[in-house]
Amino acid sequence: MTVIKLTTQAYCKMLLHAAKYPHCAVNGLLVAENQKRKDGQPVLCVDCVPLFHGTLALAPMMEIALTLIDTWCKENKYVIAGYYQANERIKETRPNQFAEKVAARIAENFSEAALIMVDNSNISMGCYDPAISVFEHHDNKWKCRDASIDCCEDWSEAQKIMSALLEDRSYDSLIDFDNHLDDLRNDWTNPEINKSILYLC
Numbered sequence: 001m002t003v004i005k006l007t008t009q010a011y012c013k014m015l016l017h018a019a020k021y022p023h024c025a026v027n028g029l030l031v032a033e034n035q036k037r038k039d040g041q042p043v044l045c046v047d048c049v050p051l052f053h054g055t056l057a058l059a060p061m062m063e064i065a066l067t068l069i070d071t072w073c074k075e076n077k078y079v080i081a082g083y084y085q086a087n088e089r090i091k092e093t094r095p096n097q098f099a100e101k102v103a104a105r106i107a108e109n110f111s112e113a114a115l116i117m118v119d120n121s122n123i124s125m126g127c128y129d130p131a132i133s134v135f136e137h138h139d140n141k142w143k144c145r146d147a148s149i150d151c152c153e154d155w156s157e158a159q160k161i162m163s164a165l166l167e168d169r170s171y172d173s174l175i176d177f178d179n180h181l182d183d184l185r186n187d188w189t190n191p192e193i194n195k196s197i198l199y200l201c
Helices: 008-020 059-075 097-109 155-167 177-182 191-200
Strands: 004-006 026-033 043-053 078-086 114-118 132-138 141-144
Touching: 004 008, 008 026, 008 043, 008 078, 008 114, 008 155, 008 191, 026 059, 026 097, 026 114, 043 059, 043 078, 043 177, 059 078, 059 177, 078 097, 097 114, 097 132, 155 191
Parallel strands: 004 043, 078 114
Antiparallel strands: 026 043, 026 078, 114 132, 132 141
């Protein structure tokens, strides 16, 4: 069984998306480098692409986003490796049918795909515990991975940087695909946030 791990950039951008829209459900995609791995080597998700906030289940918009992001991934030698979602209700951390459906579609092209649910109740300035649950596809079902398996490549770094980003209100400048559709000048790859994270590393 392959383990999915997140870089600090992927983890922080995912949580910034949820922090920007605390009153809405949000979702996005996780990307990994498209390379061969040795047996037992984890899939490292190097970035995430924030998709939508509010209404998540609009099929035409999801199709447009997946097509555009898949093209971007191929140009940058990435592969779509997972899906994340934060539900609207703070204590609702289980994937719904839509999340499972999108993740299953990703798994058709990337067998080691993960479904990550953001736990809104764990997003705080101190970032004491990881605010995500990782679900893996086994026997045609999405099952929550053992919480003792570390989800981040470097948890202490992710914790420190996420705390600094929340304190600086960096989520205000995060662009998701919804923002991009409102104004095509909005860059959904979030180069400014990427630079901030790199600077804090």
